Amino acid sequence: MTTLTMPVPEVGVRRRGWLHLLLAAAGVLALLVSLAVVVMLIAARQHLTAAGVMAVLGAGVLIYIHPRLYAWRYVVPGALAALVFIVVPMGYTVAIGFTNYSSEHLLPFERATEVLLSRTNSDGAGAGFDFRLMKDGARHRIGFTGEDGKHYVSAPFDLGQAQRVPVAESSAEPDDSALPLKSVIALQDALKQVTAVLPDGTELRQSSLRRFVASRPAYTRNADGSLTDNADGVRIEANWAAGYWQRADGQTLAPGFRASVGWNNYVxxxxxxxxxxxxxxxxxxxxxxxxxxxxxxxxxxxxxxxxxxxxxxxxxxxxxxxxxxxxxxxxxxxxxxxxxxxxxxxxxxxxxxxxxxxxxxxxxxxxxxxxxxxxxxxxxxxxxxxxxxxxxxxxxxxxxxxxxxxxxxxxxxxxxxxxxxxxxxxxxxxxxxxxxxxxxxxxxxxxxxxxxxxxxxxxxxxxxxxxxxxxxxxxxxxxxxxxxxxxxxxxxxxxxxxxxxxxxxxxxxxxxxxxxx
The missing domain is CATH 1.10.3720.10 (MetI-like)
Structure with missing residues (x-):
């Protein structure tokens, strides 16, 4: 007995081939995008989130490659959509409800602390230093002259990055090899990233085209993690219940930081x-x-x-x-x-x-x-x-x-x-x-x-x-x-x-x- 088989139209085979090719290309593109997201998360120091994305990505690749997990290919997209658009947002919302997150408590603790430590106190309107920018081969040096007549000069350094440059007292006034004002103007962006440090720890930052202003850090971190106000020596501690760095007299310092408050919002x-x-x-x-x-x-x-x-x-x-x-x-x-x-x-x-x-x-x-x-x-x-x-x-x-x-x-x-x-x-x-x-x-x-x-x-x-x-x-x-x-x-x-x-x-x-x- 002869069995007749219907020939498969060549056009249908070609269409299925193109469809499979497009699906494969879409899968590869989704994989590359996911890997790019993982790299971005790692760069942002979100290592736990990056690990979670990698785990989901690995499970997805396994499901779409292993023949025994064929049925899961139809379940995974819906499950991922529910996870991404329902479970994760709702979980994040619930988690925020147990914190003090608000416009006054936007930053994490580490970032709020960095903001305080980056603040400086000026030594006064008259505490300024005239400066000259000098060429030293391929590098530069800065010479300062204070209002008290003292002279300071830095070691050679490279412009173009944020840096602290120590300067030492000099017996001689900066020489005449200083760059003209036109060159100083062209290097303004690079000079604004330079913090010159005097021998006594005073920091100098550029305030005009020919002048640096003396300043000191407003706060100093102590060995036990607390801060000290350099203006009056008062100790400052983190109040996790309030979400602020707080002085001994109860005065709080902005910005506040995010902290867990438990069921406080619901109460x-x-x-x-x-x-x-x-x-x-x-x-x-x-x-x-x-x-x-x-x-x-x-x-x-x-x-x-x-x-x-x-x-x-x-x-x-x-x-x-x-x-x-x-x-x-x-x-x-x-x-x-x-x-x-x-x-x-x-x-x-x-x-x-x-x-x-x-x-x-x-x-x-x-x-x-x-x-x-x-x-x-x-x-x-x-x-x-x-x-x-x-x-x-x-x-x-x-x-x-x-x-x-x-x-x-x-x-x-x-x-x-x-x-x-x-x-x-x-x-x-x-x-x-x-x-x-x-x-x-x-x-x-x-x-x-x-x-x-x-x-x-x-x-x-x-x-x-x-x-x-x-x-x-x-x-x-x-x-x-x-x-x-x-x-x-x-x-x-x-x-x-x-x-x-x-x-x-x-x-x-x-x-x-x-x-x-």
Whole structure:
């Protein structure tokens, strides 16, 4: 018996060959980029992070080369995406919440210490030295003349790098082989990197084209790690609880440094009145906002879906398109338009209300009106999503149920509350929870529409009547005078726990609903 085999088209073979070649090239390019990232991390002294990237890179290469790990090739990209875009950012946010990271504590301890040690104290406006830059073969020397008539000269050195050049006292004035002013001007960048050190330790730095100014280090590091203020000899120690170098009299020195504070930020949220009161206000409004918006969008979407499924309605396709448009237009366009419509002075809505009823509501100055405006705008933006979901679920309801209901003499309201709503409520419940979680973190709406306004006047932190937890956290991190990133991260961690709980509940409901079906 002869077996016939279909010939493989040559064009298909060539296409697969090119596809494999492109995938291999993409893999090599990704490998080279990853290695470049590792080199950059090592150069930045992030050795632990570099080791982690190398470990992940090695595991990825092994998975894509070893034939027994073929199935993992489809799992790894998604796992890496979740790790890079979800786990790592959230882990970093939680870690920052246990520190004092803020605009006053930006630097690590070592860098903050270096800043203090690099500071100098001038010996006074008159403590200056005239200098001459002299050529010594391929190298240079600097000669100084103090106001007391003493002369100093340095050993030959190479210009072009940051360096400390010791100088010794000389009995003779610097010779006449000094370079002209034109040459000194050309070497300004190199001269600014030179610190001349007198025999008594006084440091000289260039202050003008012909003059160096005497200065001394403001602080000196001691053997035990503490610092000494050279101006008055006071001992300075690092206060890790406050994140500052601190003098004996309690005075702190800027800049501060990052330090671990444990659960302090979380304790402050729930114990300090200036944080607790606005947090509770914002939390209550966030729950109300998310719940009411979910209810409004669901109710409006279901009602419109039922109306659009009415067979006697003419032009249903046109109405569907028009009612879907609010969802098709990006929020970055829609929300500023609404901001203009609700403008208290020039907005079209107030103009119409003024003509009809003689009123001009303060949409952005009254807390109740501002919240009502936010709910109204978000309901407009969110109902098309619920309408589409409800339309699909209503299509799945057997027509026989409505026919039997009609024979029993039931009306539209009875059909809606006895047939339509009960049958779509269970499958749409997980989506309602997801909508609640989305509204819970709706930073875009608040930032573009009200920016939290109207602000409360009785709080120490910037917060307004329409702020959600997301926008409240943003304002603490970037608009507060202290820019307390650590406290904002602590609040973000709490929000994450709430949303994660909602996600777990969503999955449980979805699982229960699927098992019941």
């Amino acid at each position: 402050r949220i729930f114990t300090e009145q200036r944080f607790l009161e606005p947090f509770l206000r914002v939390f209550a409004w966030t729950i109300s906002f998310a719940g009411l918006n979910t209810l409004f969008t669901f109710a409006l979407g279901v009602v419109l879906a039922v109306a659009l499924n009415w067979t006697a309605l003419r032009g249903r396709n046109f109405y569907r398109i028009m009612l879907f448009l609010p969802y098709a237009v990006p929020a970055f366009i829609s929300i500023p338009v609404f901001r203009g419509l609700f403008n208290e002075n020039l907005g079209e809505i107030n103009m119409v209300l003024d003509q009809l009823f003689g009123i001009r509501p303060g949409w952005f100055s009254d807390a109740t009106l501002a919240r009502s405006m936010v709910l109204l705008v978000n309901a407009w933006l969110g109902y098309p999503y619920m309408m589409i979901l409800a339309m699909g679920l209503i299509k799945a309801i057997p027509d026989e149920l409505y026919e039997a209901s009609a024979l029993a003499g039931a009306g539209p309201l009875t059909n809606f509350f006895r047939i339509t709503l009960p049958l779509i409520a269970r499958p749409i419940a997980p989506l309602l929870i997801a909508s609640f979680a989305t509204n819970f973190n709706n930073l875009t709406l608040i930032a573009l529409l009200t920016n939290g306004a109207p602000d409360y006047l009785d709080t120490a932190v910037p917060v307004g009547a329409t702020d959600l937890l997301a926008s409240y956290t943003y304002r603490i991190a970037f608009q507060d005078s202290g820019q307390n990133y650590a406290l904002a991260c602590a609040i973000s961690s709490i929000v994450f726990l709430i949303v994660a709980t909602l996600a777990v509940v969503n999955l449980k409901l979805f699982k229960v609903g699927r098992e019941e079906r």
